[in-house]
Amino acid sequence: MLGKYRREVKLGVKNLLLHKLRSFLTMLGVVFGVGSVIAMLAVGEGASKEALDRIRKLGSQNILITSAKSIEEETTTNSRIFMSVYGLLYEDEKRIAESFPDIKTTVPVKEVRKQARLGERTMELRVVGTTPQWFDLVQRPLVSGRILLQRDFDDFANVVVLTEHGVRKLLATKNTIGQTLRIGTEYFEVIGIVQNAGVIGGDIQTPDQEIDAYIPISVAQERFGDVQTRTVAGSQTREKIELNQIIVQVGSIDQVEAAAAGIEAMLKRFHKKVDYRISVPLALLRQAEATKRTFNIVLGSIAGISLLVGGIGIMNIMLASVTERTREIGIRRAIGAKKKQIILQFLIETVVLSTTGGMIGMGIGILIPWIITQLAGMPTVVSPFSLVLSLGISMGVGIVFGIYPAIRAANLDPIVALRHE
Amino acid sequence: MISSNSNGIAAQLIDVHKVYRMGTQEVKALAGVSIEFEAGSFWAILGPSGSGKSTILNLLGCLDRPTKGRYLLTGQDVSTLDDDQLSDMRLGYLGFIFQSFNLILQSTVSENIQLPLYYMGWDPLKSEDRAMELAKRVGLEERMNHRPMELSGGQQQRVAIARALANDPAILLADEPTGNLDSATGNEIMNLLLELNRQGKTIIMVTHEPELAEFASHRLFMRDGLIERIES
Numbered sequence: 001m002l003g004k005y006r007r008e009v010k011l012g013v014k015n016l017l018l019h020k021l022r023s024f025l026t027m028l029g030v031v032f033g034v035g036s037v038i039a040m041l042a043v044g045e046g047a048s049k050e051a052l053d054r055i056r057k058l059g060s061q062n063i064l065i066t067s068a069k070s071i072e073e074e075t076t077t078n079s080r081i082f083m084s085v086y087g088l089l090y091e092d093e094k095r096i097a098e099s100f101p102d103i104k105t106t107v108p109v110k111e112v113r114k115q116a117r118l119g120e121r122t123m124e125l126r127v128v129g130t131t132p133q134w135f136d137l138v139q140r141p142l143v144s145g146r147i148l149l150q151r152d153f154d155d156f157a158n159v160v161v162l163t164e165h166g167v168r169k170l171l172a173t174k175n176t177i178g179q180t181l182r183i184g185t186e187y188f189e190v191i192g193i194v195q196n197a198g199v200i201g202g203d204i205q206t207p208d209q210e211i212d213a214y215i216p217i218s219v220a221q222e223r224f225g226d227v228q229t230r231t232v233a234g235s236q237t238r239e240k241i242e243l244n245q246i247i248v249q250v251g252s253i254d255q256v257e258a259a260a261a262g263i264e265a266m267l268k269r270f271h272k273k274v275d276y277r278i279s280v281p282l283a284l285l286r287q288a289e290a291t292k293r294t295f296n297i298v299l300g301s302i303a304g305i306s307l308l309v310g311g312i313g314i315m316n317i318m319l320a321s322v323t324e325r326t327r328e329i330g331i332r333r334a335i336g337a338k339k340k341q342i343i344l345q346f347l348i349e350t351v352v353l354s355t356t357g358g359m360i361g362m363g364i365g366i367l368i369p370w371i372i373t374q375l376a377g378m379p380t381v382v383s384p385f386s387l388v389l390s391l392g393i394s395m396g397v398g399i400v401f402g403i404y405p406a407i408r409a410a411n412l413d414p415i416v417a418l419r420h421e
Numbered sequence: 422m423i424s425s426n427s428n429g430i431a432a433q434l435i436d437v438h439k440v441y442r443m444g445t446q447e448v449k450a451l452a453g454v455s456i457e458f459e460a461g462s463f464w465a466i467l468g469p470s471g472s473g474k475s476t477i478l479n480l481l482g483c484l485d486r487p488t489k490g491r492y493l494l495t496g497q498d499v500s501t502l503d504d505d506q507l508s509d510m511r512l513g514y515l516g517f518i519f520q521s522f523n524l525i526l527q528s529t530v531s532e533n534i535q536l537p538l539y540y541m542g543w544d545p546l547k548s549e550d551r552a553m554e555l556a557k558r559v560g561l562e563e564r565m566n567h568r569p570m571e572l573s574g575g576q577q578q579r580v581a582i583a584r585a586l587a588n589d590p591a592i593l594l595a596d597e598p599t600g601n602l603d604s605a606t607g608n609e610i611m612n613l614l615l616e617l618n619r620q621g622k623t624i625i626m627v628t629h630e631p632e633l634a635e636f637a638s639h640r641l642f643m644r645d646g647l648i649e650r651i652e653s
């Protein structure tokens with residue numbers, strides 16, 4: 001297309017360069033319109049991508065049921081004698097697994113905090129007792145060694161899988177596989193290392209805060225029991241929790257909501273207090289996506305208004321330019337230019353103006369998110385789509401707001417135009 | 422040199438009327454004009470202000486259509502053509518020279534001369550060669566890259582003449598071509614037009630100076646939208 005109109009584009013560029021400052025000021029509206037659209041989209045995209053990624057990692061076919069102290073419990077456990085008993089039971093997992101045909105997998109998770117020692121190093125670990133399916137469900141690829149296997153459960157084997165991060169904190173290496181890690185008073189063989197993830201225990205957390213050690217749940221139950229004693233700020237708390245979490249996976253996405261409702265109804269029947277929390281990543285995902293859509297609509301409106309203002313600015317200047325160049329138009333017409341050639345000339349000039357503005361705007365729109373990321377550390381994503389869209393829109397602005405001045409120019413009576421002072 | 426009467430008729434007006442309507446008022450600019458312009462002739466159109474000189478020239482230049490009557494340009498009836506077709510006639514058969522030169526000020530001499538060729542779709546390189554050729558013809562080959570404002574009035578009018586010749590028109594139309602020039606420069610331009618006429622170009626020129634009209638081979642006197650008399 002540019003090839004066909006090469007001479008017209010050259011002429012347009014030349015005419016715009018005759019009034020550099022005016023041309024530049026005229027395109028400012030489009031520059032800032034396009035620049036702000038790309039920049040805002042990049043910031044919005046960066047923020048929502050992070051959130052959506054985190055939610056997606058939870059698995060859109062999963063339902064997370066997490067033990068949580070009920071509200072009345074929370075207020076009555078300040079005594080040091082009492083032990084608070086709450087949360088999901090081993091029974092709950094069995095019941096859920098047996099009651100719902102849509103449910104493909106259930107994975108129990110039991111968490112215990114323990115001091116651990118590897119060689120010279122001592123640290124507090126979050127010991128996670130679970131089953132082999134857990135590694136699939138939360139997508140933790142193996143880095144080295146092996147993950148837990150069914151026979152480890154059946155045999156009550158003292159084996160442990162660590163995360164890359166945990167390994168680093170413990171000053172261990174790949175050679176650590178096969179070595180012995182003391183957890184509490186028990187000795188475990190390190191059998192594997194898996195990748196980190198931002199998601200542990202159903203909550204969205206920043207990654208790498210905990211040092212996790214995965215062991216067979218049967219071992220966790222057997223060796224560490226269900227009662228945990230913790231000393232927080234001088235006072236001891238004792239809690240009895242059987243399972244910290246049950247992760248449920250259904251066969252397909254459209255079964256998620258019904259299954260979640262069924263599980264909730266069932267848990268309500270068997271638990272006197274609401275000492276659990278059900279979260280559905282799919283619902284969170286949809287909510288996040290809806291929020292993003294709203295954000296994009298608001299953004300689109302702002303962008304639309306700023307480009308409209310930019311376009312009107314361009315039209316205004318082009319109308320002035322047509323008046324200013326009435327004589328030139330008359331000359332061209334007298335020589336034999338057709339109306340459509342005059343339209344083309346002015347339209348291309350406007351499109352060159354707005355597209356140049358759009359390209360400068362693109363530069364600004366890429367620069368601003370980069371600066372934000374450098375200075376504020378916020379993630380930003382400049383999507384190629386937003387660049388293509390902006391360029392298209394700025395060309396469109398040129399056409400839409402250039403057509404009227406161009407037609408005005410073409411419709412001038414050549415005799416009158418030639419007499420114009 | 423081809424003799425003028427063997428070339429046939431370049432332009433012919435047959436009972437041409439032109440009425441301008443201004444609100445409820447009608448102005449009869451031309452009230453029935455019939456005349457033949459032979460190919461190769463040099464006409465001067467004279468007459469008092471408001472007598473219809475410019476109106477005739479605009480019609481002959483296909484910038485306007487007669488209200489009534491017919492206009493044959495090189496044998497083709499152009500009185501009923503649409504806007505695009507009139508553009509094609511101007512591009513194909515006509516060249517204009519104006520009192521105020523009417524050059525495009527932001528373009529160079531060369532670009533100005535090439536303007537008709539651009540609309541004719543000429544190849545840029547060929548068009549540049551042609552512009553140089555034309556510039557030589559009017560004595561401006563040294564000024565090809567100057568802007569009009571850097572030239573004297575006489576030089577600007579030479580550029581305009583070169584531009585008017587670019588499409589090798591059947592008729593050269595001039596509206597007071599020396600009106601903005603001092604008499605010495607005006608005479609130079611008149612001599613250039615005479616030279617072109619001697620080379621065979623048909624020229625129709627509006628003027629209100631009888632001395633200049635003496636250069637022409639025919640003189641057409643207008644009064645109140647009618648032909649008063651013709652001198653040859």
Ligand SMILES: Nc1ncnc2c1ncn2[C@@H]1O[C@H](COP(=O)(O)OP(=O)(O)O)[C@@H](O)[C@H]1O
Pocket residue numbers: 441442443448449450468469470471472473474475476477
């Ligand atoms: N566009 C127009 N609208 C209305 N009246 C016009 C227009 N052009 C010319 N006239 C009128 O037509 C008459 C002839 O004008 P014109 O051909 O310009 O005369 P000249 O060139 O001989 O001075 C004049 O009365 C003039 O006022």
Ligand SMILES: [Mg+2]
Pocket residue numbers: 474475
């Ligand atoms: Mg006049």
